[in-house]
Amino acid sequence: MYDQAEALRQLVKQNTEPQNQKKTKFISVTSGKGGVGKSNFSLNFSLALQRLGMNVLVIDADIGMANIDVLMGMSSRYSLYHLVKNEKTIWDIISVGPEGLHYIAGGSGLLELIRLSDEEINRFGAEILKLQGQYDFIIFDTGAGLSKETTQFITASDETIVVTTPEPTSITDAYALIKMVNSVDSSVKFKIVVNRSGDRAEGERTATNIASATKRFLNIELPSIGYIYDDSHVSKSVKKQVPLLMLFPDCDAANSIKQIAKEYLNLPIESTSTGIKGFLHRLLKRTR
Numbered sequence: 275m276y277d278q279a280e281a282l283r284q285l286v287k288q289n290t291e292p293q294n295q296k297k298t299k300f301i302s303v304t305s306g307k308g309g310v311g312k313s314n315f316s317l318n319f320s321l322a323l324q325r326l327g328m329n330v331l332v333i334d335a336d337i338g339m340a341n342i343d344v345l346m347g348m349s350s351r352y353s354l355y356h357l358v359k360n361e362k363t364i365w366d367i368i369s370v371g372p373e374g375l376h377y378i379a380g381g382s383g384l385l386e387l388i389r390l391s392d393e394e395i396n397r398f399g400a401e402i403l404k405l406q407g408q409y410d411f412i413i414f415d416t417g418a419g420l421s422k423e424t425t426q427f428i429t430a431s432d433e434t435i436v437v438t439t440p441e442p443t444s445i446t447d448a449y450a451l452i453k454m455v456n457s458v459d460s461s462v463k464f465k466i467v468v469n470r471s472g473d474r475a476e477g478e479r480t481a482t483n484i485a486s487a488t489k490r491f492l493n494i495e496l497p498s499i500g501y502i503y504d505d506s507h508v509s510k511s512v513k514k515q516v517p518l519l520m521l522f523p524d525c526d527a528a529n530s531i532k533q534i535a536k537e538y539l540n541l542p543i544e545s546t547s548t549g550i551k552g553f554l555h556r557l558l559k560r561t562r
């Protein structure tokens with residue numbers, strides 16, 4: 275752990291040239307209904323972005339469950355829990371996963387009842403500031419539903435990707451989540467991804483239906499970033515605890531995620547980031 279933390283510190287030293295600093299884009303990945311594929315999407319989308327040359331940090335923002343660790347067959351010693359409890363610094367808790375992917379693990383199941391105080395959120399923010407210039411993308415894989423923490427991560431992010439499946443229950447829960455977040459903060463920018471789609475038509479139809487509802491009833495634009503095939507390789511990769519993109523790099527679901535990542539990087543400028551400072555500004559605004 276010490277060596278890893280030291281290596282990361284060195285990395286920062288080399289990269290803190292103010293002029294050519296990266297402007298980190300913060301993305302929250304969330305859903306109304308649980309179990310729709312947020313963690314698998316967060317992990318594999320991150321790997322896909324990294325393969326396209328981006329520097330990515332994935333944060334398992336589900337303090338109660340260690341989703342990302344489990345999907346990679348890893349077991350991190352430290353998690354977000356140790357950071358907010360002031361026991362470890364950001365450098366201590368960043369782990370390096372397969373393909374060199376940087377990530378911060380979620381807590382263990384025992385910590386399910388822990389809720390973050392404002393002071394702990396501030397502590398998280400102060401530590402995140404140290405990542406200035408390090409990453410192109412910081413991606414939060416949130417727990418399902420709207421806890422106080424999830425709402426804070428969402429409203430502080432530059433963009434929120436809502437994951438749904440084509441099932442009506444998943445769609446109505448996604449709609450309810452968007453409505454609820456919008457009532458807390460109407461400036462949140464949402465995108466939708468349809469996971470477990472039978473074919474292209476179903477993926478596109480699902481995205482269009484939900485977007486027309488958010489437009490009509492909430493006046494919210496909901497651009498789609500694409501759809502991911504329902505594919506039994508996903509479950510196989512979860513059981514093997516090897517990320518889909520590594521175990522079955524050319525299966526239908528992997529190809530859809532790679533395509534989404536490629537197109538995502540071509541999105542217009544207006545959807546780019548406000549950087550670490552913008553993220554912190556919004557995060558701290560919420561905890562006042």
Ligand SMILES: Nc1ncnc2c1ncn2[C@@H]1O[C@H](COP(=O)(O)OP(=O)(O)OP(=O)(O)O)[C@@H](O)[C@H]1O
Nearest residue numbers: 308309310311312313314418470503504505508509
């Ligand atoms: N594209 C897909 N095709 C087939 N099965 C999938 C697909 N995506 C996800 N799954 C299945 O759904 C399960 C749940 O996925 P995942 O853990 O990513 O969901 P989640 O939304 O993060 O869940 P939670 O709300 O509990 O955090 C996977 O273990 C896998 O079996």
Ligand SMILES: [Mg+2]
Nearest residue numbers: 312313341416
């Ligand atoms: Mg999950």
